[in-house]
Amino acid sequence: MEKGYFFTGFPGFICNQLIREVLQRNNRKGVVAVLVLPGMMEKARMEKKVIMKEFDLPESSFMIIEGNITMPALSILEETQKILEETITHVFHLAAIYDLAVPKDIAYEVNVKGTENVNQWVQKLPHLKRYTYFSTAYVAGTREGKLYEHELILPASFKNFYEETKYYAEQLVEELKKVVPVTIIRPGIVKGHSKTGETVKFDGPYFILNFLDRLRFLPIMPRLGKSNSVVNLVPIDYIIQATTYLSFLDDGANKTYHLTDPNPYSVSDLYEMLMKELTNKVPKGTLPLTMAKWGLSIRPLRKFLKVEKEALDYFTWKGEFDCTEVQNDLMGSGISCPDFKEGVREMVAFYSRNKENQHYQIKIL
Numbered sequence: 001m002e003k004g005y006f007f008t009g010f011p012g013f014i015c016n017q018l019i020r021e022v023l024q025r026n027n028r029k030g031v032v033a034v035l036v037l038p039g040m041m042e043k044a045r046m047e048k049k050v051i052m053k054e055f056d057l058p059e060s061s062f063m064i065i066e067g068n069i070t071m072p073a074l075s076i077l078e079e080t081q082k083i084l085e086e087t088i089t090h091v092f093h094l095a096a097i098y099d100l101a102v103p104k105d106i107a108y109e110v111n112v113k114g115t116e117n118v119n120q121w122v123q124k125l126p127h128l129k130r131y132t133y134f135s136t137a138y139v140a141g142t143r144e145g146k147l148y149e150h151e152l153i154l155p156a157s158f159k160n161f162y163e164e165t166k167y168y169a170e171q172l173v174e175e176l177k178k179v180v181p182v183t184i185i186r187p188g189i190v191k192g193h194s195k196t197g198e199t200v201k202f203d204g205p206y207f208i209l210n211f212l213d214r215l216r217f218l219p220i221m222p223r224l225g226k227s228n229s230v231v232n233l234v235p236i237d238y239i240i241q242a243t244t245y246l247s248f249l250d251d252g253a254n255k256t257y258h259l260t261d262p263n264p265y266s267v268s269d270l271y272e273m274l275m276k277e278l279t280n281k282v283p284k285g286t287l288p289l290t291m292a293k294w295g296l297s298i299r300p301l302r303k304f305l306k307v308e309k310e311a312l313d314y315f316t317w318k319g320e321f322d323c324t325e326v327q328n329d330l331m332g333s334g335i336s337c338p339d340f341k342e343g344v345r346e347m348v349a350f351y352s353r354n355k356e357n358q359h360y361q362i363k364i365l
Contacts, residue, residue, distance in 0.1 A: 001089065001127060002031065003029065003031075003090060004031045004032075004084075004087035004088040004127075005022055005030055005033065005089075005091075005092065006033045006035070006091045007033070007035070007091075007092045007094065008034075008069055008092070008118060009092075009094030009095040009096070010034035010035065010044055011040060011043050011044045012094065012095075012200070013199070013200030014094060014134075014200075014236065015034070015094050016051065017236060018092060018240050019051060020055075020240075021243075022090075022092075022244050022247075023051075023055050026248075028055050028056075028057065030061075031061050031062075032051075032061060032062045032063065033062075033063040033087070033088065034062075034064055034065065035068075035069070035074060035076075036064055036065065036066060036067070038066055038068075045064065048064060063083075069093075069095050069114035069115070069117055070109055070110060070114045070117065073120075076121075085124060085127075087127075088127065089127050089129045089130075090128075090130050090132070090247065090248075091122050091125070091130070091131045091132065092132045092243075092247070093115065093131070093132070095110070095114060096110060096111050096114070096115075096134070096166070096169075097111055097162065097165075098203075099162065099203075099362070100160045100162050100203075100308050100311060101310050101365055102160075102161055102162055104161045104165075107161040107162060108161075108165055108168075110165075111165035111166055112165050112168050112169050112172070115169040115172055115173065119172055119176050122176075122180060123179065123180060128181070130181050130182075130183060130247050130248070130252075130253065131173075131181065131182045131183070132183045132185060132243065132246075132247045133170070133173045133182065134187070134243075135166055135169070135184050135185060135186045135256075136162075137188050137232065137258050137259075137260050138159075138162075138163045138166070139152065139170050140153075140155060140319055141155030141156070141158040141159065141167065142155050142156055142157045143155040143156075143319065144318045144319045145319065145320065146320050146322055147258075147320060149186070149255075149256050149257060149258050149326070150256065152167075152170060152174055155167075159310065159313040159314070159317070160313070174256075181253040182253070182254055183254075183256075183257070184255070184256040184257070185243050185246070185257055185259055186256060186260070187259045187260070188232035188233060188234045188259065188260040189204045189205065189231065189234070190204065190234060190235075190236055191206075191234065191236070191340075191343075191347060192236060192346075192347055193235055193343075193346070194235035194238070194338040194342065194343040195346060196346060197343065197347045197349055197351070199350065199360070200360075201360055201361075202351065202362065204233070204311070205231070205233055205270065205274070205347075207307045207308060207311045209274055209278060209351050209355075210306035210355075210361075211224075212274060212275050212278050212279060213355060214304060214305050214306065215305075216278070216279045220285060221275060221279065221283055221284065222284065222285040222287040223268065223272075223283035223284075224267070224286075224287055224292055224315065225267070225286065225289035225315060226268075226286055227266075227267045227315050228266055228268070229267050229314075229316055229317055229318050230265060230266050230320070231265070231270055232260045232261050232264045232321055233261060233264065233340050234259060234260060234261055235337075235338055237338075238335070238336075238337045238338060239259050242257075242326065242330060243259070245330065245333050246329060249329060251329055252329060255325060255329070257325060257326040257329070258321045258322065258323040258325070258326060259323070259326060259337075260323050260337075261337050262323050264340070265340055265341070271283065273340075273341065273344050277344050277345060277348040278348050278352070289312060289316060292312060293312050296309035296312065297309060299365075308362075
């Protein structure tokens with residue numbers, strides 16, 4: 001039977017890059033089906049054209065399906081559902097709200113209820129070989145110390161509703177391992193491509209660049225706090241390559257993987273690297289994180305700096321992601337996490353070219 005690939009989260013950047021990698025790894029064979037929200041249909045059609053031209057695909061090999069993961073049966077029409085049940089062998093569930101500042105009700109509706117609906121839907125697919133679910137390494141919440149891939153432990157608290165809802169969504173997918181071959185992907189904080197610097201939005205580590213760029217006029221730029229915490233950043237190309245490889249690896253069934261940097265840098269090192277590349281300065285003095293958090297609690301100031309206040313919680317958190325399982329299963333594949341330092345120039349160059357383009361800047365509330 002020819003493979004059939006079903007994706008949620010299209011036409012998002014991670015999803016469209018994953019589709020390309022899946023087609024490449026499978027010699028451009030198989031049918032692609034993507035679930036798209038009604039308001040995203042035009043953008044989805046444009047991205048479909050680009051992918052089809054890039055891979056020289058026939059029209060019949062790429063289906064755009066209007067639907068919604070928050071609705072029962074994903075709001076897929078019955079006649080379309082019959083086609084998918086005959087066709088789909090691999091499902092990739094990426095659709096979610098990723099914003100650290102997302103309100104609780106919206107996060108639960110999309111991340112938890114949406115995943116519950118996808119879980120129910122995949123069980124209707126008679127030819128399903130793998131269900132790959134995109135979680136996050138930060139389901140650990142405020143737990144610290146060594147964090148293992150096989151663990152899914154309810155923490156005492158979460159840093160935000162994004163983490164909380166992804167934890168409960170992953171819990172639902174974990175239960176599904178009993179009846180469906182599942183692979184759970186837990187990325188660290190995703191950054192742009194390690195070689196081109198390309199990304200879809202300036203969040204995560206790009207908040208540091210926004211902060212530095214807005215304050216570069218200062219004669220002296222301080223260090224942010226004195227934390228020895230690490231921030232686990234991983235480039236999109238590693239996430240895409242590793243996810244695709246593991247999703248088609250027999251040994252990858254019913255496993256959970258930390259797609260994290262095995263050798264992450266400290267907050268101080270990252271801050272200094274980015275400052276040097278962006279402004280050709282080195283930090284002098286220290287701005288206490290408590291003062292920075294207070295400043296970001298003032299809406300006009302955080303909008304000026306283009307930084308979400310929730311991002312600072314990751315500057316003091318002391319968690320260490322163990323990624324032994326994924327390193328073992330990627331052995332011999334030629335896929336490994338690039339050193340963050342090697343992609344700093346490309347990351348900052350892409351940011352500098354596009355920092356004024358509001359398409360990349362997220363809305364700061």
